[in-house]
Amino acid sequence: METVSDTELSNAFFIFIVLIFSTATAALVSRRIKHFIMTTFQVQRLSETKCDHINAPTKQHNMAERLEAILQLEQSDGFASSMTTLGRSLQKTNPRSRVFSSLDLALVSSDESKKPTSHVKENIDAFETPKHRYLESELRRLCQPQNATSLPDQLDLPRLLKFENQLPPPQFDTTKVARMVIEELRISLLDKEDTSRALAFFQLAAxxxxxxxxxxxxxxxxxxCNLLEDQVENHSLFKHSSSVDGLQMLLIDLLVCFTWCHWNYEDFFNLKGSERFPSQIENDNYPYPAQKMLEYFRRSASEPFVMSHLSVFRLLCSVWLESSFLLPLASLKLSLVxxxxxxxxxxxxxxxxxPLIEQSILAAENPSVKPFFYDLVAEIIEPHVDCCIDTHDVFYPHSHLQGLILQGMWIGQSSEIRAKANHVAHILGRAYPEVKLWTEPCEARTSNTQHMHDYSNTPGSSDKVIYWMDETREKSL
Incomplete structure (x- = not known):
């Protein structure tokens, strides 16, 4: 009698296991194929009975109309569930694929019923062999819902000085550690690779x-401070960050808080002249975060570097010249601060x-940013028209106030700029009535003239016009 060895038993058992596994796998695959075919026919029947206008004689239809028709059918539970099942089946065929066909676009849109589809512009049949293929980023951009929320007319101070997307605050033990981090960040911002530079801007915002x-x-x-000024002056702050969602808003929040803290530093701590520390840090009048910030510099045996109002204003002017590329909320927060x-x-x-405002107006390549600068002129002079604004500021041959008003009243300017320049002249007219004569039409302003500071050839501020204004002032007096 022959005996069966252990090896033969093991081989037989292994073959038995393989047969069972193969049978189960074949059954599972058969079920999935059957389910996929039934789902496809169900979708076809539903589309033929409830969406006849999709199968129009023309082979190529507008994708927006197709998606709207699909979304209208979502109220049918059978259609929605069928589309979802079909989409999952297709995704299982190639789960790592980063490209999506037009059929995938229809499936994603049908799952997100509340997203608008009027912005889809491609012309392609959603149920035919696709002729266009979309990257994942393009698909998300096409299906992104439109922001219908309206911006507020004004923001209170806490909202203005708050990051829209809060990031954890940094923690530096000493000024030496902080300087090392900043220098490393400066090097990262010089990277030519877009992804590395975007990460560096995120680190800057953080x-x-x-x-x-x-x-x-x-x-x-x-x-x-020097790093931030450099990024603003070379126009790289928003040039390389506008393509990343949320990053532009983070950088604007950074600039708003940064400029506000520098502009109001001395007033907040009741300092005068060259003082950088209040006499008593542990004061109940100061919030705890401010006390902690001052204690950081005292512990490091260093003084805070506070930018002057002139430097802060120059920084804001440079940012506003690029404001046409900002998001609406970012532009609103920047204009308010x-x-x-x-x-x-x-x-x-x-x-x-x-002088900074005058140079900014002349340097502006986009005319839409100019009217706001005239609003700033009115805001600056109105509190001081009866105190420190004297005749030298108004009637001196190279007066910047006179140049701004005459340039703004030039007939070649837009009606909005002329109206704002007229408003500035009206404010000055409270103390100097003869200034109102500057707003009257004058042929000399349309003649071939040259700007008094040689910034441009904009009419309205030449020596000829200034001389005419001096004569008018003498006659009015």
Whole structure:
């Protein structure tokens, strides 16, 4: 009698297991194929009975009309469930694929019934062999819902100085550690690769994040101030960040909080002149975050670097020149902090700030940013028209106020700019009535003239016009 060895038993058992597994796999595959075929026929019947206008004689239909028709049929539970099942079956065939056909686009749109489809512009049949293929990023952009929320007319101060997307605040033990991080960030921002640069801008927004005013000591590091100024001046701050969702808003929030904290530093801590520390840090009048920030510099045996109003204003002017590329909420927050700073100027500061506004208007490539600068002129001079604005500021041959008004009243300017320049002249007219004569039509303003500062050849501020204004003033007096 022959005996069966252990090896033969093992082989027989292995063959038995393989047969069972193969049978189960074949049954499972058969069920999936049968389910897929039945689902496909069900979708075809539903589309023929409830959406006849989809199968029009023309082979190519507008994709937007197709998707709207599909969304109208979503109320039918059978159709929605069939489309969802079919979509899952298709995704299982190639789950790692990063390209989507037009049929996938229809499936995604049918699952997200509340998303608008009027922005889909491609012409392709959703149920025929696709001729176009979409990347995942393109698909998400096409299916992104439109933002129908309206912007508020104004923002209160807590909302203005709050990050829309809150980031965890940075924690630096000493100023030396902070300087090292900033220098590494400066190198990263010079990277030519877009992804690395975008990550560097996220890091910039992260170390500049704020949860409360005067709580982030990084704002008062000279290296950080210089880094932020460089990014604004070379126009790279928004040029390389506009393609990343949310990053532009983070950078605007950073700029708003940064400029506000520098502009109001001395007033907040009741400082004068060259003082950088209040006499008593542990004061109940100061919020705890501000006390903690000052203690950070005292512990590091260093003083905070505070930018002057002139430097802050120059930074805001440079950012506003690029405001046409900003999101609506970002532009609103920037304009509000800019206007608030202009309203809080001290006596005689207009002599430093008005030349910046004049140069910004002449340097603006986009005309849409110019009217706001005239609003700033009105905000700056109105509190001081009866105190520190004298005849030298108004009637001096190279007066920036005179140049701004005459340039704004030039017949070649838009009606909006002329109206705002007229408003500035009306404010000055409260103390100097003869200024109102500047707003009257004058042929000399349309003649071939040259700007008094040689910034451009814009008519309205030449020596000829200024001389005519001086004669008018003498006659009116």
């Amino acid at each position: 170390i500049g994040s704020s949860q409360s005013v005067f709580d982030n000591p990084i704002y008062y590091h000279e290296t950080f 800019f206007r608030t700073c202009a309203q809080q100027t001290g006596c005689y500061e207009h002599r430093q700030l008005l």
